[in-house]
Amino acid sequence: MYSITKIAIPSDSQALRIKLPLYQSVIPAGFPSPAEDYIDKTISLDEHLINRPSATYFARAKGDSMEGIGISDGALLIVDRSLMASHGDVVIASVDGDFTCKQLDLHHRQLVSANPKYKPIKIIEGIELEIEGVVIHCINSFR
Amino acid sequence: MDFCLVDCNSFYASCEQVFRPDLRHRPVVVLSNNDGFVIARNHQAKALGIPDLEPYFKVEHILRKNNVAIFSSNFPLYGDLSDRVMTTLRDFSPQVEIYSIDEMFLSFSGFKEGLHSHGKAIKDTVWRDVRIPVGVGIASTKTLAKLANMAAKKIAKLDGVCVLETELQRQWLLKRTPVNKVWGIGRRYTQRLSDMQIYNAWELATSNQKALSRRFNVCLERTIAELNGHACIQLEEYPDDKKQIYCTRSFGKKVTGLEELQQAVSVYASRAAEKMRMQKHLGLALHVFINTSPFEPNYYHNSLVIKLPYPTDDSRIIIERAKQVVARIYKPDYRYLKAGVGIIDMVSRRHYQSDLFQDRQPEKVDKTMLVLDQLNQQFGRNTAFFGAEGVQKKWRLRQGFKSPEYTTKLSEIPVIRC
Numbered sequence: 001m002y003s004i005t006k007i008a009i010p011s012d013s014q015a016l017r018i019k020l021p022l023y024q025s026v027i028p029a030g031f032p033s034p035a036e037d038y039i040d041k042t043i044s045l046d047e048h049l050i051n052r053p054s055a056t057y058f059a060r061a062k063g064d065s066m067e068g069i070g071i072s073d074g075a076l077l078i079v080d081r082s083l084m085a086s087h088g089d090v091v092i093a094s095v096d097g098d099f100t101c102k103q104l105d106l107h108h109r110q111l112v113s114a115n116p117k118y119k120p121i122k123i124i125e126g127i128e129l130e131i132e133g134v135v136i137h138c139i140n141s142f143r
Numbered sequence: 144m145d146f147c148l149v150d151c152n153s154f155y156a157s158c159e160q161v162f163r164p165d166l167r168h169r170p171v172v173v174l175s176n177n178d179g180f181v182i183a184r185n186h187q188a189k190a191l192g193i194p195d196l197e198p199y200f201k202v203e204h205i206l207r208k209n210n211v212a213i214f215s216s217n218f219p220l221y222g223d224l225s226d227r228v229m230t231t232l233r234d235f236s237p238q239v240e241i242y243s244i245d246e247m248f249l250s251f252s253g254f255k256e257g258l259h260s261h262g263k264a265i266k267d268t269v270w271r272d273v274r275i276p277v278g279v280g281i282a283s284t285k286t287l288a289k290l291a292n293m294a295a296k297k298i299a300k301l302d303g304v305c306v307l308e309t310e311l312q313r314q315w316l317l318k319r320t321p322v323n324k325v326w327g328i329g330r331r332y333t334q335r336l337s338d339m340q341i342y343n344a345w346e347l348a349t350s351n352q353k354a355l356s357r358r359f360n361v362c363l364e365r366t367i368a369e370l371n372g373h374a375c376i377q378l379e380e381y382p383d384d385k386k387q388i389y390c391t392r393s394f395g396k397k398v399t400g401l402e403e404l405q406q407a408v409s410v411y412a413s414r415a416a417e418k419m420r421m422q423k424h425l426g427l428a429l430h431v432f433i434n435t436s437p438f439e440p441n442y443y444h445n446s447l448v449i450k451l452p453y454p455t456d457d458s459r460i461i462i463e464r465a466k467q468v469v470a471r472i473y474k475p476d477y478r479y480l481k482a483g484v485g486i487i488d489m490v491s492r493r494h495y496q497s498d499l500f501q502d503r504q505p506e507k508v509d510k511t512m513l514v515l516d517q518l519n520q521q522f523g524r525n526t527a528f529f530g531a532e533g534v535q536k537k538w539r540l541r542q543g544f545k546s547p548e549y550t551t552k553l554s555e556i557p558v559i560r561c
Contacts, residue, residue, distance in 0.1 A: 054230035055272035057550055063561035071561060082272045092559055097165030101559045113561075130164065132274075 049137050055082035057133070059092065059099075066090070066101055068114030072140045077101065079133035090135040095121060096128050101135060145374055147249040148288040149232060149265060151225075152276040152296065154245035155183035158224050159214045161274045162549045162557045170211040174199050177393035177541050178215050198438065215542035223550045227273045235265050240378045248285060250378050262304040282307040285376045286369035289326045290316055290344065317345035317370060327366050332359070344370055389430075390415040391483025395541035397436070398479045404433060405466045409531040411484040412465040416458040417519070419486055420512055425454035425504070426461060428488035431468040436480040445472040454490055455504045456512060461486070462531050 050056045061075040069090060071077070077092075085091045087106040092099055095111075102111035102121065110120040123129060151157060155173040160166045170187035174180065181197050191209050193202050206213055225244045232239050238250035254261065262279040269277050280292025287307055294316055295305035307313050323333040325344050335358070341347050348370035356364050365375045390411040398404050408431060419426055432446030447468045451460065465484050518527040547555035 052272070054227040058553070058556045059559045060556055061561045062558050066561045073561070077559065081274070082268075094164035097167075099162075099164065099557065099559045101561045132164070 049078055050080075051136075052080060052082045055133075056080050056136075059101075061101060061138070065113040065115045065118045066103075069103065070140070071101065071114070071135075071138050074141070076139040076141070077135050078137040078139070080136045081133040083134040083136070085131045085134050090138075092132040092135060094128075094130045094132050099132060104131075145250065145252050145283050146281070146285050146288040146378070147236070147251045147262065147265075148242075148280045148285070148292045149228075149247050149249065149269070150278050150280070150292050150296075151228060151245035152278060153183055153185045153189075154225070154275070155214075155216065155221055156185040156188070157275050158217070158221050159212070159546055160185070161224065163212075163546075166212050170209060171214070172206065172211055173214045173216055174544065175216060175393075177395060178543055179393050182216065213544050215545040217546050217548065219548045219551045220546065224273060224275060228269055228275055228277070231269050231272050232265065234268070235261070238378055248288070248378055251281060258306045258308070259304060262306060263302075266303050277303070279304045280307075281305070282313075283372045284369040284374040285378075286326045286366060287313065287372065290320055290324070293320075293324065313372065314345065317348055318343055320344040322347050325366060325370070327362060332363070335359075386489070387485055387487045388415050388418045388489075389483060389485040390418070391432075391481065391485075393481045394479065398482075399475075399477065401470065401473050401475070404473060404479055404482060405469050406532060408433075408465050408469050408482050408484055409462045409529065411482065412462045413458045413529060413532060415484050415486050416456055416461045417516060419489065420456045420516060423492045424489040425456050425492060426451055426486040426489050427454055428486070429461065429464055429468070430485040430487045431465050431472070431483070433469065433472060433479055433482045435477050439478070441477070443474060443477050445474075447472055448487065453503055455508075457504060457508045458512065458515070458529060462529055466531060 046053070057079050059077045059079055061071050061077055062073060064073055067073075071090070079092050083089075085104050087104060089104050090101065091104050091111075092101055093111055094100075100111070100121075102113060105112050105120070108120075109123045111123065112120040121127075156171040159171055159173060168187070170191055170193075171185045172181050172188050172193060173183040175182045178199055180199060181193060181195065181202060184193055184195065188211055191205060191211065193205060193211075205211075221244060228245075229239060229241055229247055232247055232249060236249035236251060238252075240248040240250075242248055249265075251258070251261075258281050262281055266277055266279050269275055278292050278295040280288045280290070280295050281304075282288040282291045291305040291307045295301050295303050298305070307316065320343055322328055322336050322341060322343055323330070325347065328336070328347075336342075336347065339350075339355075341350055348367060350367070352364065352367060355367070368375050392407075392411065394407065398407065412429075416426070428448055428450050430446060430448045432444065434444030435442055449464060449468055451464060455461070461484075469482070515527055547557075549555060549557050
């Protein structure tokens with residue numbers, strides 16, 4: 001009898017794409033360059049910030065309701081749909097057909113802003129609400 | 144069980160709903176290039192009785208009256224979401240065949256238990272990660288997996304996942320499937336089979352094979368074996384290179400002048416040549432066609448196939464020849480709606496060896512084309528192009544209802560209210 005095991009196979013287009021550094025200097029035969037041990041691959045923000053590219057999307061924040069948690073107007077949000085949202089997560093939710101970014105407060109069953117100007121959205125019967133991903137990073141640009 | 148078919152539900156329409164939660168319960172249609180025809184409808188739109196491939200102007204009033212969301216096709220979005228679905232599926236099977244933009248076969252070879260819950264996990268994960276609804280069909284052959292998939296979508300009780308496990312289930316489904324719904328049975332076969340009193344898949348599966356094989360070809364024999372649970376069609380993980388490459392479009396504004404028509408054809412020729420270079424082939428023959436609208440009086444269409452001087456992927460030669468063909472088939476005083484260029488005969492660079500007595504493409508050309516493709520890949524489409532393509536492209540596509548390229552252009556990512 002067989003049973004099912006989930007095997008993660010990296011798709012060649014995503015996981016295996018690694019940029020290799022170029023040797024800038026001529027390497028003499030014989031004595032190895034002391035820098036050789038320190039050559040590493042280049043830094044990729046994509047690889048560093050995104051775990052699951054197929055479930056991740058970018059979005060643009062508009063408004064000041066999340067300023068208290070560091071999301072400025074115009075910030076770039078990186079959103080992962082594959083994560084299960086838990087208490088305290090910053091999430092994207094669709095509320096009655098509109099996307100909004102809020103903090104999830106499961107203890108009081110509500111979505112809260114990080115700005116006292118805005119009231120929480122109560123998660124009550126009759127409201128059409130779906131979590132559209134967890135905000136895993138926010139990039140505020142200074143210039 | 145050996146095969147699992149995952150098929151995205153009304154894929155293009157579903158893509159338009161991913162970043163528009165307000166549309167998730169509304170009817171949605173997607174129009175073809177140039178907003179000519181309805182090419183995708185979600186099930187709410189189907190329920191309104193909007194037929195597939197109907198000219199847009201014929202159904203526009205129904206769409207407006209019922210508040211249907213209308214979209215021009217947004218292929219960058221569909222392509223990216225299709226990639227995401229496929230990547231998600233690779234977690235569920237070591238072998239995945241991309242059958243089309245919205246259908247993938249997974250190898251379930253050796254999987255014996257918990258098939259239904261595995262199928263359900265596929266469906267739920269694709270929805271959670273990509274927000275694309277899919278149907279899942281699991282069976283011992285590809286042809287049966289296709290039927291199982293159709294059943295998964297049609298029979299509400301199955302909730303999108305159908306496993307054909309027992310002999311009873313197979314018989315039940317085959318008896319309820321008209322023969323034209325079987326994979327590989329086209330309209331001509333359907334007619335000929337009905338002449339022999341074969342109307343459903345069960346009658347085909349249990350027909351007298353000897354009598355049939357005398358009148359049909361080996362493909363039908365294979366289909367029958369597959370319907371009976373004997374796998375004949377294997378998983379193709381690496382699809383063959385395309386045997387033909389076409390680039391055809393309808394014009395946004397109808398074209399009358401020869402020069403404008405040649406410009407359009409030059410763009411298509413250059414795009415087709417670029418695609419051919421990507422798969423490392425050399426072209427041998429071109430097919431060029433032009434036509435007016437079939438819905439207007441005095442319909443005119445003409446086409447011509449020509450041989451290229453030698454196997455080549457040189458855009459300049461392909462453009463030049465395509466323009467010459469247009470000049471030959473062009474007639475003045477018509478309003479042209481559509482044109483296209485196809486490279487219909489190709490050889491792989493790997494297999495091609497020129498003989499001494501035949502002209503061949505100079506090496507210098509290879510280098511020029513490489514630079515051209517690199518420029519366009521690095522700095523975006525149309526950074527470098529040929530003079531023949533024209534600078535002002537009046538005949539460019541009409542795309543009145545195009546949604547943003549949410550996932551492929553930074554300037555068009557979704558905006559979230561905070």
